[in-house]
Amino acid sequence: MKFSIKRTAFIQGINMVSRAISSKTTIPILTGLKLTASEEGLTLTGSDADVSIQTIIDSADEDNELTVSEPGSIVLPARFFSGIVKKLPDEKMTLSVTNGFQTEITSGTSSFTINGLDAADYPHLPEINNDNEISLSGDVFKEIINQTVLAVSNQESRPILTGVHFILKDQTLFAVATDSHRLSQRKVELPDNQGEYDVIIPGSSLRELSKMISDDTENVKMKISENQVLFTIGNTFFYSRLLEGTYPDTSRLIPKDSETDVQFDAHELLGAIERASLLSHESRNNVVKLTINASDKKVTISGNSPDVGNVEEDVDTNSLSGNDLEISFNPDYMKDALGAFGHSMINVSFTSPLRPFTLVPSEDGENFIELITPVRTF
Amino acid sequence: MKFSIKRTAFIQGINMVSRAISSKTTIPILTGLKLTASEEGLTLTGSDADVSIQTIIDSADEDNELTVSEPGSIVLPARFFSGIVKKLPDEKMTLSVTNGFQTEITSGTSSFTINGLDAADYPHLPEINNDNEISLSGDVFKEIINQTVLAVSNQESRPILTGVHFILKDQTLFAVATDSHRLSQRKVELPDNQGEYDVIIPGSSLRELSKMISDDTENVKMKISENQVLFTIGNTFFYSRLLEGTYPDTSRLIPKDSETDVQFDAHELLGAIERASLLSHESRNNVVKLTINASDKKVTISGNSPDVGNVEEDVDTNSLSGNDLEISFNPDYMKDALGAFGHSMINVSFTSPLRPFTLVPSEDGENFIELITPVRTF
Structure with a gap:
């Protein structure tokens, strides 16, 4: 595996997937950041098992100055690797896996050699087999999150209340959260029939997702499988597990x-x-x-x-x-x-x-x- | 005691003296901020026993919009009082000691009543009986501090090394600090004979002082007594205790x-x-x-x-x-x-x-x- 890239483009991708990477994980390989280089581009993945974020840096986009000369995969220690990339002296950098999982990072006259891990040991991302996709404008979706997540419970005694209840029915998206002391509820009419859902998404996942929606975000797509939700923002994919159980009926409150x-x-x-x-x-x-x-x-x-x-x-x-x-x-x-x-x-x-x-x-x-x-x- | 004042001017003064106030003090009255109103102006005092800061808000300066209608003194809980003044709704505010040490703070339609303490119980500031005063431009003095304080020890095992050694002799100010692993030494020639000193000032005091020296600070005056140093910056007075003992001879290093x-x-x-x-x-x-x-x-x-x-x-x-x-x-x-x-x-x-x-x-x-x-x- 070998590629060279513009450092600012790489840093942007690293920052994106690093949101999902925790140093407190009990699964050692998840402290790492997975890199996969192919002809099409460079894929970065971070995960804490509950939330996984994947982003693609496109070779076709000239702004990225990305040249993949040898495809391949590696997992690198995330916090440490991100520190190196941010501190490198030159505008561009080259990364190559040399000997086993040893990885060389060069930029200007600076040359780092760090120990990576086998990408084959990195967990697979969930598969979402569902063609039904809801699409909402970025600002509306961010508003829905911010208006409901504030009422989510942070007590683990009733886990179901740590999530936001999303119901899609009759072309209306309905989001509600309550910690039993307060409640917050938002309704949005959707332009056309986008199917039916009834899921509970963890508040912590939504808070992270909300930070990734910027003023430039045109739209956010949402796809649901049995126990996972996938949000797509441009070239970035945000996976979160769903909460299992029945959300209390809040309509009578x-x-x-x-x-x-x-x-x-x-x-x-x-x-x-x-x-x-x-x-x-x-x-x-x-x-x-x-x-x-x-x-x-x-x-x-x-x-x-x-x-x-x-x-x-x-x-x-x-x-x-x-x-x-x-x-x-x-x-x-x-x-x-x-x-x-x-x-x-x-x-x-x-x-x-x-x-x-x-x-x-x-x-x-x-x-x-x-x-x-x-x-x-x- | 009663006065009204422009809130921004008061906040500036409160921020200044709050640098010296610690909530961790073992002397309860030092968690308070002392206010003394007189015809000339309003004097604010904060202290943690090692460092004391006093600043005067001048009645004569129209920008302060200060009107003292009844002179007097009170000590108010600093952190809490500062929070109130910053949150008040109107541009101006009025403070009056009403009943015993009860203090009423009004601004717009908002009215706070808080319990103060007797200013007579607040410790006196050190007396500096020395007419000899060194004067240095603000930027030079800030540079001297920042260039030496970085080498100060933060280990209490050799307390003397937690200070910066200042020597004034032959019209030269000489500042040196070492933690025994590194050393930093700065020399400045003074314009005229300003006397002789040999003192050790705690690094922590100098760090606080340095933050108070802004680009607008024309000059900093320094006056020394047996175990105290007084720095004067405009209307603000910064007192620090000196470290006692003999600083090691660093010239041979x-x-x-x-x-x-x-x-x-x-x-x-x-x-x-x-x-x-x-x-x-x-x-x-x-x-x-x-x-x-x-x-x-x-x-x-x-x-x-x-x-x-x-x-x-x-x-x-x-x-x-x-x-x-x-x-x-x-x-x-x-x-x-x-x-x-x-x-x-x-x-x-x-x-x-x-x-x-x-x-x-x-x-x-x-x-x-x-x-x-x-x-x-x-």
Whole structure:
């Protein structure tokens, strides 16, 4: 195996697949990065057994300055190899497997010889035998992930809740996540009939995937087999295992009616919650209180810590209707929820101090809803 | 006590004195930030007992928008108070001590009440009774610190070596640091007779001080008492304790003659050392070898790790004279040393494989010298 390549193109590929490589793995060969050179290009693979990422650097793309003079495969120690490639002195570099699995890397007057591993021992990537492929624009898919993954549980006690539930049915993609204290749900209509699915994708995989979707990403394709999902972004393939089990029915959790409705600027409300949380974080039970005085049209946020002090702040509202209310909640859930709305206007609907309340965008409120369960403080 | 102030000006002052405040202190009141308001301005003080920083926000400077309506003092929990001031909604804020040590902070519609401590319990800053003051331009003083502090020891076994030795004599300021494996020494001629000193300043204090010297810093003044040093930068006062004891005589460590002399571009040599250290870091004895072939005018850097592999690289030289040599050293010492030269040309002078070698700038080589002790590898 022997090839030469432009270093920046190689580094980009290495960074991509390195997201899947963990030094903490119990399978030694997975600390390595697999390289396969063929006439068509150079294939890089990284995996931690749960997630695998493969990317192809195309020979036909002149920007890569890739010349494969001898096809072949090798596995190289990932962290260390990536460190070398990034530090090499010249714009170009040459890599050749010389003697057994010994690999020589040269650039300028610098020459490294490192010990590789047999690529035949590297695990095979999952096979996805499914012609049915969903295709979504990059920005929409990234939005779906970011709006739902925030409500995923990070407790291993109920593994199924560490994933996002994706349902495709009747030309609608439906994504929902809940950690049983809060819930986040997003709906997207698909342009044409793209089949039916019902899968649970690990939140950690989606977080990694989301980082790989840039403003340049035109679309993300998604293909599902029995226990794996494959996302395709350009020349890069992202495999993740699916979570097994039945996701709880979340449809009944969302209240149908409300007693008090307030319209806020999400960003302004976030500021007030952040300030109140400075105090609640110093307290053992991390709770912030929202007080609605319907006749005075006044909303007050307050936080308090017996050791340190207290804070109170009036928040502007765009409209306010319904009953007076005093409700307490974990400000960190509220911060996550509000962060997903950016600077837009939102409608917050309450039923009673101990019933979950909802946040939806004031415009297009059908397709995105967040729900937070309050905290009993009396 | 009551004042109102522009928040950005206050934050700047808080950031300055917070450098001295540690949450790990054993003296509870030192986790606080002391505020003293008077007609002239607002004085902020932070301290960890070793280092104290005081800064004055001047009422006369209109940019600060400072109005003191009631003079007084209070100590507020630093980390927490700083978090509040940074998050407040409005450009301006008002602080008033209301009831005992309770302090109210308001900005926009937000109102915090936090518990303060009695400023009378805050330790007094050291008194420096010395009219003799050295003054140096900010950039020169920062350079002196950065060029010497890199060789300071971080081992508490010989506390005296954790400081930089400053000697002022015959209108020359002389700064030297060594951890017994390497040494760094800088000389600066002072414009006029500024007295005589011989003190050891903790490296950790100098590192903090260096961060406070910006491109805007016109000059740094230095005043010394029996066991304290006071640096003045504009409206900010930086106090540090001095190290007690006798610093070892370092003048005899620097070799007077050399057998091999090479001129390098410091930045290019640094690149080669960094690459070689990728391998040496994987090895138990972290050593890089430099081989000089005087007849071929060739210098080679090599590193090797039995587990991972090896690297070899030829380094360009500007001139090379003297004997052949093979010498091994810790690449991390070499990286620190080379980093202090930036992109300039340097002269490296060797005597023998087991004797220390020196690095000096090719121009103005009198005033800055670094010395590294090699490692025996055979």
